[in-house]
Amino acid sequence: MDASLVDWSRAQFALTAIYHWLFVPLTLGLSFIIAFMESIYVKTGKEEWKRITKFWMALFGINFAIGVATGIILEFEFGTNWSNYSWFVGDIFGAPLAVEGIMAFFLESTFIAVMFFGWNKVSKRFHLISTWLVAIGANLSALWILVANAWMQSPVGMQFNPETARNEMINFWEVLFSPVAINKFLHTVTSGYVLSSVFVLGVSSWYLLRKRHELMAQKSIIVASVFGLIMSLFLVLTGDGSARLMARHQPMKFAAMENLYEGQTNAPLVAFGILSGEKNEHQKEDFLMKIEIPDFLSYMAFLDANAYVPGIKDLIHGNQERNIISAEEKISRVNRPSKP
């Protein structure tokens, strides 16, 4: 196949994914922030909270609409651009996508109508319930999509069927409750919460500086900073867990992320570094300069300062001493003779 065709397909998919992910994370947290604000309005009955809620709701709306539009495109591109991929994994990858639609996305998109256009048509309490359902729906959507994504990172609950050249599902619950999926979900939503808090804080601060809508800005800052502060603590925890899972499930990704070429015990963490920009004969790019924290990478990855962190070289060429098999051997193990 023409290599440039693949590159164009990748570029198109990447562009869609980037656009999708510019808007969607904001809706994850903004929906909860709006729900908190409206809860305060219903509790206190103060009109200013209604105004504040509506203001952030408008910003949520734009993000949601573009999120849906780009989401449809992403989904279609699995078929149009990566049809062999769809063939290969559809049995497992498709299931969480379909379940997402039925269990979460419908909920979110139906109640969004009440949330935006129902102010004068339904009771205050019912409107509040709708807003909460939108927030819950948005976050449940994220759960199912991230289950699908986590399965791509760490394929579990499946078996390759050489007769059909497809991966087939063996255990759905294993796919759903895989540790990578749970961590990915928690890390992504908490990132979304922190992002939304910072977004609200940023816009509000700008209003304060400009001395416009000051009351609204102050009140929004209170809600967003409390929410953001609490969630940033969870974010640290889930982020740490995420990297530790990666060190175990995807050692190559981990090694590449840390630019760790030679595996070592007591591996240091490069806290700051500048790459030379040139590759040596092993395709390795050296640091021009770096500041290291001794033992820290080993500790962060395996909670043990003496642990061995495999490097890129070990993973490609194998390391008998450490019982790491080479990439070549791994591939030959996967390529079982297929039936005629």
Place this chain on the structure above:
Amino acid sequence: METFLGIDYPTLWFLVVGALFSGYAILDGFDLGAGAWHLFFRKEESRRIALNAIGPVWDGNEVWLVIGGGALFAGFPILYAAMFSAMYIPFMLFLAFLIFRAVSIEFRSKEPMPWWRMLWDICYCISSAMLGFLLGVVLGNILQGIAIGPDFEYKGSWLQFINPYAVMVGLTTLSLFMVHGAIYLAMKTEGRLFIKITLLLKRAILFFVVVFVITTILTLLFIPHLSDHLLSNPLLLVIPLLAFLSIANIPRLVSKQKYRYAFFFSALTMSLLLILVAVELYPVLLLSTINPAYSITVHNSASSVKSLKIMLLFVLIGAPMVGIYTLFVYRTFRGKVKLDETSY
């Protein structure tokens, strides 16, 4: 093969996907149809009312497509891979119009300048009409079959999707959507706009009947495989008969000004026509024009039974909930459109 209620799992999932796509056609059908009428309305206020008639629901209606697509992907990954790859150009055009339409609706009301609103009005109207038309074009290609080789790979050229028959099915779909959309707008409007819509509606029904009859004749003459099942099993003739009765009922109810019933029958027409398509094709999903043996069927493209079972479980739990709250939200927004501060 394992069955449930006497029906095998791939067929059950075929019914789920069919139900989702007819749900999509009925729901997004009326808002796409309403959008295709947009430029027929001259006054700014009329356009705002027409836009706000679909305002609260268009986004939710579009979600049916996401879910239909997801269900197709999960249940028939091989069909998804082959069809989307073969229909690359119409799907990409479809997606582009989908974006333009969403952006038009969101942007139009953000600025008051006449040129700004005119720009988005044109964009909105054309993209709504093209979406309906392209859906029909894809359906037309599915009806006549496409050039699928062995291994389910597309062997045709990239422009093959556009052919006279597909264009006729496209026009039929668009005109049915416009009838459906006009009935919806008639339910939602009053005064002079309402009178204008009822006049347009009558012309649209006439136009639809003409294209529908031509398409039907073309189908019977040139695509004989689409009437095989009906001829071999005369009991199935009930479906086209019901579809014709349902279509005939629309102008009758419109002239009696019973728009809610007319809306029900235009929705019913869409489901019946889709059921007719499903009955004619089953168990084939995508016929190969190269060799019928290469066709993609419900059984050779389905996911594993395990996967289908899990998803059916979720559908059994989820579908009644979806039905209840969708009806509930539509009830909330019933009645004529009144512009207020939450409007577009």
